[in-house]
Amino acid sequence: MEKAKILVIDDEKLLRWSLQQNLSKEGFNVITAEKGSEGLEMFLEEQPDITLLDVHLPDISGIHVLESIKKENKDAIIIMVTAFGDIQTAVKTIKIGAYDFVEKPFNMDKLKILIAKAVETVSLRKEVSQFRSQLSKKYGFNNIIGKSEQMQKIYDLLRKVAKSDATTVLLQGESGTGKDLVAKVIHYESSRAEKPFMDINCTALPETLIESELFGFEKGAFTDAKQMKKGLFELSDGGTIFLDEIADMKLSTQAKLLKVIENKTFKRIGGIKDITVDLRIIAATNKNLVEEVKKENFREDLYYRLKVIPIVLPSLRDRRDDIPLLVKHFIDEFNREFKKNVSGTSKDTEKAFMSYPWPGNIRELRNVIERAMILENEDFILPEHLPLELSTFEKMDKESVGAPIKIPPGGLDIEKVEKELIKQALDQVKWNQTRAARLLNLTRDALRYRMQKFGFLPEKT
Secondary structure, eight states, X not given: OOOOEEEEEOSOHHHHHHHHHHHHHTTOEEEEESSHHHHHHHHHHHOOSEEEEESOOSSSOHHHHHHHHHHXXXXXXXXXXXXXXXXXXXXXXXXXXXXXXXXXXXXXXXXXXXXXXXXXXXXXXXXXXXXXXXXXXXXXXXXXXXXXXXXXXXXXHHHHHHHSOOOEEEEEOOTTSOHHHHHHHHHHTSTTTTSOEEEEETTTSXXXXXXXXXXXXXXXXXXXXXXXEEOHHHHTTTSEEEEETGGGSOHHHHHHHHHHHHHSEEOOBTOOSOEEOOOEEEEEESSOHHHHHHTTSSOHHHHXXXXXXXXEOOOGGGOGGGHHHHHHHHHHHHHHHHTOOOOEEOHHHHHHHHHSOOTTHHXXXXXHHHHHHHHOOOSEEOGGGSOHHHHTHHHHHHHHHHSOOOOOTTOOOHHHHHHHHHHHHHHHTTTOHHHHHHHTTOOHHHHHHHHHHTTSSOOOO
């Protein structure tokens, strides 16, 4: 930390001189003021790290100066100087926001120790402020890349959500579409940015652990509970908790989550005391929650409580216009990280990127570029730098489109051909009907009609 600046506001000339001499020898930059009004002006102009403020001043009271400074800078560190035995006044200043107080006549060595602790606090606050600034920059709106119509609508919605008091947000979309990034953007662009952001993957934790992670537990609640532990809900108070893969949460935990959302209270495991929290809960899933509700894998009441503000993130193949922007963004990112100077992609690579269906979405695209830039040293990313399935996809795609279907001499059964094509399309996309319909250039209703026709769906009743 740079040399700390200390402002002394006191009407005793000898005391001001003594503090300036002693503290300057300790390496501090000391400035002084005789009156409260003068000291307030110097504080606003000099922005000192620490202020030593006398309670009794000739023009205005030190308490008034303290209140004025705190209005300007709530984090200002102010040590009050009080007359001996004036404890009531000292306590009042602490309630207003003073860091600590010393009584006249004070011991210089003790004062130096107190100032040293205050300097550590200043240093820590600056580090925290810098860290938060870096997080805000890393997870700001500028890190969501895309100019497509779909993404412009997402931007507008995210700005409204971030500024709102909405306490539940539901993010939906395929794996790799950026749900985790969007959750962080909502948090760091909101008034909750200075509070914690807790990220928990409901799939990664065993069922036996997820409740204790979310709600915490009391000492002795179970065999290994040697001491009380606060859960993520409690630790996130005032901030945001991100529940990724919410559809994988067991039903009993879903019921407790619903209570937290509705009542803002919960109990630690083994506890009897209600704990109140102020949270924004962002839930995310790549599953169809409507289908999960029908299968009784997900509570209907929780689904409707979460989807107050639903945000559906489009797949990368549905926003192909954004691929060149994303490619440039990732190349720039890895140029900085790997200290390289890759200029971009070749035309053939760009064509491959634009034609590939990107089942892994943005995450897959990022991984492909990272791999190429780690392993290769060319100025441009070439097709031979890409994974086999991507570099050969365009060729296979052209061949499959260009090759006519030849009828064998003995003829064929068109119904069997259609049935086989429907099955191949469904198998290729793991029976996702929307994606299968897109592969076959059909509407979803047309695909479902054929699926019913060939026995892939139960008959309508």
